[in-house]
Amino acid sequence: MDNAIQQKVDQWLQGNYDEDTKNEIKKLQSENTNELADSFYQNLEFGTGGLRGIMGVGTNRMNKYTIGMATQGYANYLKQSFADSDVKVAIAHDSRNNSRFFAETTANVFAANGIKVFLFESLRPTPELSFAIRTLGCQGGVVCTASHNPKEYNGYKAYWNDGGQLVPPHDKNVIKEVEKIQSVDDVKWSGGESNITIIGKDIDEQYIDMVKGLSVYPEVIEKHSDLKIVYTPIHGTGITLVPQVLERFGFKNVHIVEEQKTPDGNFPTVAYPNPEEKETMSIGLNKAKELDADILLGTDPDADRVGIGIKNNKGEWVLMNGNQTAVLAFNYLLEARKEKGIAEDNDMIITTIVTTGMVDDLAKGNGVTCYRVLTGFKWIAEMIRLKEGKENYVIGGEESFGLMIGDKIRDKDAVSAVALLCEMAAYEKDKGKTLFDKLIELYIKYGFYKEDLISITKKEWMDSNKSLP
Structure with a gap:
């Protein structure tokens, strides 16, 4: 084994690490030296969005120690940046294996640094x-969370005080502070438990009320409250809020896919818990066909991405790609707000450079400004912050199956997107049309855009003859 890798392994075997971790390292030493090398050949990089990687022991894995060191660096930067304030952070987690443990580890480290934790x-x-x-x-x-990655993965996403993920200069500055933490002995692991407050139902209610306030046509929902909806949380967090939000909107005919209802970090019914994949949505599609539903929706494990299935004009079920979903959602809010008389002269929408140009055509056709930013919702959130008080943000989104409606949150939100998409279906049904009809209508008006999605999964590999790139 490479000498630098061996030194890291020895540090973990001799350092302040728990016995289970050391025993796992010894097991890898005797049974799988390639896996051991991959686990230690580099430090898991804290990027501009945080951490993401395979779970396991070692410096190149998601575990208590890599998360603790990252949190210590982030805590140091928060305390520097808000030296005149009592620093507070909020922490959440998804349904993945170890997510609760990682969240509690993160909370304990923040709290031990004198930071108030929710x-x-x-x-x-x-x-x-x-x-x-x-x-x-x-x-x-x-x-x-590791979003829609395979079950072996987990992640750690860091946010700033506007509710958006880290952007310059904070992203690079946090990375510098994390890189200064060279040892687990630099981490404050415990001692601040009194700084932790458990939150739940109260925030849920405020969030649900906020989402309900995004509805443009509640009277149309009331008229079509029997809209037949099939929803799958794909073993993720969507089950905690999506059914409640749909009920609060007034939808009374919601069918949850039983096989994928229970949160489970092993995601037993799918290869990848990604609603962009037809295979992942296949159980939901079968349910929608069986029930002759009006609309199918699926959310990924942390409920920030949404997939949608609708019937075409031949009665066949088809899955919308991210661009098509974005076009339908953007158009609905622009059209419905104008029709309702609540559109504002300074309305704006935001998308990213990887999203269909049809969004620009929609904006021009409706007389609103469309801003394009770099890929990722943190840049949409940053644009909202820059335009706050000057222009009125309506909706943002990109082709990655993400929508962000209204400015009360600053990241993509599949919970509110599910509700909006169902309201859209009711709105079109009230006019004797389907969402597919509407999409064709928009293509005729603005020009036909066709895209296809190809997903390529590349797993890191290592053998005795070749190092990882």
Whole structure:
């Protein structure tokens, strides 16, 4: 084994690490030296969004120690940045294996550094974390999730006081502070438990009320409250809020896919818990066909992405891609707000550079400004912050199956997106049309855009003859 890797292994075997960790390292030494090398050949990088990686022992894995060191660095930067304030953070997690443990580890380290922590009582959607940061007046936050990655992965996403993920200069500055933490002995692991407050139902209610306030046509929902909806949380956090939100909107005919209802970090019914994949949505599609539903919706494990299935004009079920979903959602809010008389002269929408140009055509056709930013919702959130008080943000989104409706949260939100998409279906049904009919109508008006999604999974590999790139 490479000498530098061996030195790291020896540090963990001789250092202040728990016995289970050391025993796992010894097991890898005797049974799988390639896996051991991959686990230690580098330090898991804290990037501009945080951490994401395979769970396991070692410096290149998601575990208590890599998360603790990252949190210590982030805590140091928060205390530097808000030296004149009592620093507060909010913490949430998804349904993945070890997510609760990672969230509690993060909470304990923040608390031991004298930071006030608001920790959700159990799994919650990522967008609710963004909402909680803003609602509770926090300076930062963390959600433990690997979004739609395979079950072996977990992650750690860091947020700033606006409820958005880290942007310059804070992203690079946090990375510098994290890189200064060279040992687990630099981490304050415990001693501040009194700084932790458990949150849950109160924030849920405030969040649900906020989402309900996004509805443009509640009277149309009342008229079509029997809209037949099939929803799958794909073993994730969506189950905690999506059914409640749909009920609060007034939908009374919601069918949850039983096989995928229970939160489970092993995601037993799918290869990847990604609503962008047809295979992942296949059980929901079968249910929608069986019930002759009006609409199918699926959310990923942390409920920030949404997939949608509708019937085409031949009665066949088709899955919308992210661009098509965005076009339908953007158009609905622009069209419905104008029709309702609540559109404002300074309305704006925001999308990213990887999203269909049809969004620009929609904006022009409706007389609103469309801003394009770099890929990722943190840049949409940053644009909202820059335009606050000058222009009225309506909706943002991109082709990655993400929508962000209204400015009360600053990250993509599949919970509010599900509700909006169902309201859209009711709105079109009231006019004797389907969402597919509406999409064709928009293509005729603005021009036909066709895209296809190809997902390529590349797993890191290592053998005795070749190092990882």
